[in-house]
Amino acid sequence: TLKAHLADLPPRTPVEIWFQDEARIGQKNGLVRQWARRGTRPRQPADQRYANAYLFGAICPAKGKGAALALPYVDTEMMQLHLDEISRHVEKGAHAVLLLDRAGWHTTAKLVMPKNITPILLPSRAPELNPVENVWQYLRQNWLSNRVFENYDAIIDAACDAWRKLTDQPKTIASIGMRDWAHIGQAL
Template sequence: MAAIMSRHPGKDIEIWWADEARIGQKTKLTRRWARRGTRPRAVADLRTRSAWIFGAICPEKGTAAGLVLPVCNLHGMQLHLAEISRTVARDAHAVLVVDQAAWHTSQKLEVPGNITILPLPPRAPELNPVENLWQFMRNTWLSNRIFRTYDDIVDIACHAWNQLVDQPWRIMSIGLRDWAHRL
């Protein structure tokens, strides 16, 4: 972190976290409220159409940048980096913390000048707060439902992401990791 700060003197450093989540027809049942002694019904779907939410958050500022795309690959990550770059404050430099998925660390990735990518250790998803956001979004807006078409998947995924973006306090609450700011 000190090396990144020394390469960008006079700039505020924003710590961003990024990850992707598959949203689709193969749904997962979750808990739901019901009257004691009853067995509530929940819909389930075994079809496999899906879309991907590429999401990034800056918990300190309560801001986020995201895209809903049909596939999860290098091109999608490139589009996501451009979206994050537009969202980073003008006088700031973003440190984007990601897992080590191939599309996050590829040499073919063209990283914008206002972003530095910092990979997490391998097999450590619990360090990335975006994982907790996916869990919150699934529990709140995406579970126990049937997506009839691919367009339904995209519409609901966009709606869920926009609902989250409209709640900066939620991004701060779920996403803030004090230890990351002490590095």
């Protein structure tokens, strides 16, 4: 249980609940619905090239904050970079419970978990439990779809810009990410 995972923390240590996931952002991007005047067909650019990057993102809905890195691929080394980045965003003196899926780079013993993070693995094949899936949808609907990226650097710039826009909206992070089942009994 979570209580057992946190038993060694000093009494009254604030606990932040974080969710983490990765998304591929790239030239072979998706199209989303678009409002248009009846009878018209707005153009939606589509790219058939394959350059891409991965946005590693984590949110703490109760605090309305996030931590992300745009990286060239997904593996243990990249996940370690992201864990270290999340650790830097946890309030000083607080401890983070990080909920994440069971991807191989999340479950390997090669990861060095920062002292201020306790990982909790979500059940297999249950993406609906991870609100970061909804964050990816929001980023795509608002800033990342219906675009053609010139090159890899443009993909990185767009991913970082979209994440910055999201983190400038703490209420949006809270709205997208809050899950009652994860916060019951927690003083917010």
